[in-house]
Amino acid sequence: MNSDYTQWLPKNSKVPTNVMHDDLVACIRHIIQFAGSLDTMSFYRTELNRFLAWCWLIKGQSICDMRRESIIEYIEFTIFPPASWTSPHADYAFLKNEDGTLTQNPKWRPFLQSDSSATAQSTITNTFARLSAFYRTLVSESLIDHNPVQAIRQKNTYKKKGDGTKAPKVLTDDQIVYCLKVCERLSDEADVIDSNKAFIHAERALFAFSIGLGMYLRVSELVWSENYRPTHSDFHKDSDGHWWFRTIGKGKQERVIVVSDDVLAALIRYRRILDLPDLPTASDTTPLIMSLGNGTWDNEKDWFSKIVPITDTAIMWKLFKKIFSLAREAMIKEGRIEDAYELLCASCHWLRHTGISNDVQTRAVEFVRDDAGHKTSQTTWSYVHATHRERALSKKKPTYLIK
Template sequence: MNSPTPIFDNFDTLDNPFHQKVFHIASFFGRKEAILAADTDYEFSLKFLYSYIGSSATFSAYRRELERLLQWSWFVRKLPITGLKREDIEAYVKFARNPPAAWIGLKNVARFKQIGGDRKPNPDWRPYVVSINKELVRAGITPTIEQYELSQSALKATFSVLSSFFGYLIQEGVVEANPVALIRQKSKFIQKEQTQKPIRRISNLQWDFLKELAQELAEQNPVKYERSLFILNCLFGMYLRISEVVADERSTPTMGDFQRDMDGNWWFHVTGKGNKNRIVTVSDEMLNALKRYRQFLNLPVLPVSGERTPLVAKTTGRGAVTSTRQIRSLLQELFDQAYEKMVKEGFADDSQDLRSATAHWLRHTGISEDVKIRPREHVRDDAGHASMATTDKYIDSDLRERHASGRRKKL
């Protein structure tokens, strides 16, 4: 089976499809492959995706799922997606769990390349990509096609996105039923967890080493590491996501987002997941971390109303950091050095989680620690959780007590 060609480019290259009158997708088909109503598929897929250009992460997730379905529907099932039934969706899910080798890539690559003045499909792009964790990469293990696996979280995302898309098609009068919603027994695809999965976080000891290391590095080389230390404190101390400290199409976080209320209390105003605005409590220690970073930047010790200084600025050039990858890289360096420091000082057995830690673990760790001592509803609101059930996942005392009661069981 031939390798598919990408269909949808990045959102910033798309023209507004609602201003288009004609949609042609013939370039994706050979003369014998053309699918009746494929132009309609293309039109409404574009319009659906265009509704999500306000969030690059959401747009990318929805584009990925739609592109996979279109590729399968057109070139494997030989049907337009507007003609798919429940049994077709079930067949598609089985396909997605075990796609042919020609559809699987070993790394993420751009869908399109800029060649001259034109955007050209990247021949190395594949709809599915093998993913292996950082520890395996460090061990010198390279990904292979045989390692491809559709995770349970990815499968849930597939059902969620496609159900939303078909719901949109119903509203537009393109289809009469949602074939995804008609799959009654999703349990044969999605496994149910009897117990909640543990929150991925670093230990208190690991955090102590990480924080101490970041402070030492900032003292030794402030130009390189003061910014990294501030980012570390933001993610742990205010539970921020990486996407909430960089500039994107939703917002540009600034120093002016730190604001003092009438009682003299400081809050950080943030636009978070799903374009939802929230305010986050700024603790005394977080305020001290802010002061330290501003002194390094030669700014007044505290922000002023309306200040437009980027929260995290580029070190070369002007403006705010826009790449979450750059933030991950800065923090990964701290994780790696903290791991080495722990091993060197005799804490090898306690250091292992730092080998696989990600930046998001800092948010998890901050929430997990605070939920032990703060009212749950306060932590929920600072974290931006939609419900208390999400916050409750961070309470691990039940697991501790459960294990303590079982440790001395006799065989």
């Protein structure tokens, strides 16, 4: 491994060239171990290519300087990479010239724009596994004296050992509070700097989070599609004064959901932000969740007539990921490390699980079943569980004291 790879190293990193060169050689040495399986080798090459770029250009450190917290930062980065690091096409990193030499491809980016699968449990677990294997190699070669990934794998929620049970994919009450607080904080900050677009972004996030949690909505039930176009008119009041929400879920099955006081308050707040009457009528065509990416909010004049719906679920996935990311940062600042780490693999579907899990403890199971759109009560009963935290706290109160 005496080849000189200096020409392939980035020029805009604060990491010394010789250090980056050693990092690259260590990665190549690890990758070629899998030469017998081209697929495996390709997976490791892709992962380490991303990791090196992040270490050098974002973190500004060598791979040998990474610690547990650094790996967590990298995982979060892969879940929600910036637009400048993504591409709609899977371009080759290098182009082969006629003389057989290679040239860096300026169109190459570390992530695909369609990599929403990066939020999936299996993908995150694979990232941990590949990085852990890489650091085991570095330890065996005495290039580093510890495996920063292994310290996380033993304590996080990505891989469970023992009785084979999985941690429930629900948010704790504290995590919910932090998510709501970051949305309100963004709204307050936007109001201070008088940014209409940032203000609407924050209020839209708060409303989407509230109805996703309060009505167990799937992400597909928040956006317009060929089968369903949700508007504010889907909220309606019956003759007894109770509010309901109509939606079409999996299997094109229509259902109506009880609207709680919390959800109704969130709806009123959101509609006031949009300069609408507090409560919708049967003729209200306002999209349930509106798009903010079409330049509508860059000019406040006549904005209401330009409201258009969201038709891409990926936008909602990213919106919720941003909420979880900001909540995680807030929790870390206040020393809530373990709770913060759990939010790394949280998704908008966790809101549905959380709402059902909370309500099934206080409402009749058949009512929750109908609101959730479950075919049988048995499915709803599966949400009756205690999280690991609740299970531990249940034994904290002393029963017998030794004197």
